Amino acid sequence: MRSDDLRARLMDIQGRVTEAANESLRKGDAVRLMAVSKTHPYAAMLALAAAGQLLFGENRVQEGEAKLPDKGERPLTINLIGHLQSNKARKALALFDRIDSVDSLRLARRLDGLIEEPYPILLELNTSGEAAKHGFKDEDALFFALDEIVTMEHLRVEGLMTLGPLGGDERATRAAFSRLRESFERAKERFDLPSFFELSMGMSGDWPLAIAEGSTCVRIGTALFGPREGR
Ligand SMILES: *Cc1c(COP(=O)(O)O)cnc(C)c1O
Numbered sequence: 179m180r181s182d183d184l185r186a187r188l189m190d191i192q193g194r195v196t197e198a199a200n201e202s203l204r205k206g207d208a209v210r211l212m213a214v215s216k217t218h219p220y221a222a223m224l225a226l227a228a229a230g231q232l233l234f235g236e237n238r239v240q241e242g243e244a245k246l247p248d249k250g251e252r253p254l255t256i257n258l259i260g261h262l263q264s265n266k267a268r269k270a271l272a273l274f275d276r277i278d279s280v281d282s283l284r285l286a287r288r289l290d291g292l293i294e295e296p297y298p299i300l301l302e303l304n305t306s307g308e309a310a311k312h313g314f315k316d317e318d319a320l321f322f323a324l325d326e327i328v329t330m331e332h333l334r335v336e337g338l339m340t341l342g343p344l345g346g347d348e349r350a351t352r353a354a355f356s357r358l359r360e361s362f363e364r365a366k367e368r369f370d371l372p373s374f375f376e377l378s379m380g381m382s383g384d385w386p387l388a389i390a391e392g393s394t395c396v397r398i399g400t401a402l403f404g405p406r407e408g409r
Contacts, residue, residue, distance in 0.1 A: 179404055181225035187402050188213075188229050195396060198389040209389055212378075214259065214399030217406045220245045226402075227254055235259040235278070235397050239266040242273050249275065259339070259378075259397060261312045264288045271297065278302070278339045278378055281312045283323040290330040298336045300378055301327075303361060305354040306343035313340065317361045321368065328369050337376025337394070338362050342384045351384050355391035362392075 192211055199209040214235040215223050223234055232253065236242045237260025246256060249272070258274040261281065267288045270277060278300040280286055289297065303320055304313035314320040320338075327333055340358045342351045362377055380388025380396035388396055400406065 179222070181222075181228075184222060184225050184403070185229040188226055188231055191398060191401055192231075195385070195389070198386050202390055202392075209393060210395045212257070212259075212395055212397045213402055214381075214397050215256075215403070216241060216260075216399065218403050220247070222403065223254060233257070233395075235399075236274070237261075239270050239273065243269060246273060249273065268292050276300070276336070279312065281314060283326060286323065286327050286330065286333060290327075290333050293332045295332065296334050297332055298334045298373075300337050300339040300376055301335060302339045303358055305340045305357040305361075306346065306350070308343060311341060317364070320361060321365065324365060324369050328371065334373060335371055336373055337378065338365070339376075339378040342379070342381065342388070346384075348387065351387050352391060355379050355388050355393070359392045 195209055195211050210233060212233045212235045213226055213231050216237045232255055234254055234256045236256055236258060255275045257276040257278045258270055259278045261279055262270050262277060262285060264285055271289065271293055276298045279302045280299045281302045301320060302313035304311045304315055314323060327335060338358055338361060340354065342354050358379055359377060365371065366374055376394050377392055378395040378397065379393045382398050382401035385396040385398060
């Protein structure tokens, strides 16, 4: 896609996201737009950056390694939003500004052991019950892990992330997002989480519902870049 078209789409989506956030009676800046750039070249990311879009999401370490400059050498904030295997944890920490898809206590322990400075993460909750999805399987599993994660020296849990049900109807989708928000509120009451603010939910097909349910970060790929090939 041409840079001009990409920027026009960005402006359009950014405007609608702000509008939806205002309708939900929250300040427009309370919902951030994350551009999901998987399968798209770094040049396309830079074209968006020139139009003010600085937050990006990638879902694979390998792809990120191949196309992204190092953390210190780019003007972009790029988070990992796809499942992370333990054996790629070190690379992921070096490459991404935040890991939004921490989905097991084992992975959290591994990350904490590999870094020396505070590092931000989100915990992913499976709110749809679909077996194929990653994420802690329910709130009990999430809270069991949080009991230990809050004591870890380096990990800073900034919030929760989820994916809406695949092809779910509006009711099922809203229910999933609502579950994430409720777990977020309960976690906030129960644990000592000094910078816990992010509810990452909503993608191209369901972001308005996510904002209505309290999303603070919508992850948009297709609606911005157009359809992906292969995946
Ligand atoms: C690909 C992806 C998105 C974006 O999906 P679109 O439907 O293309 O907007 C959001 N979140 C995650 C975790 C993804 O892998």
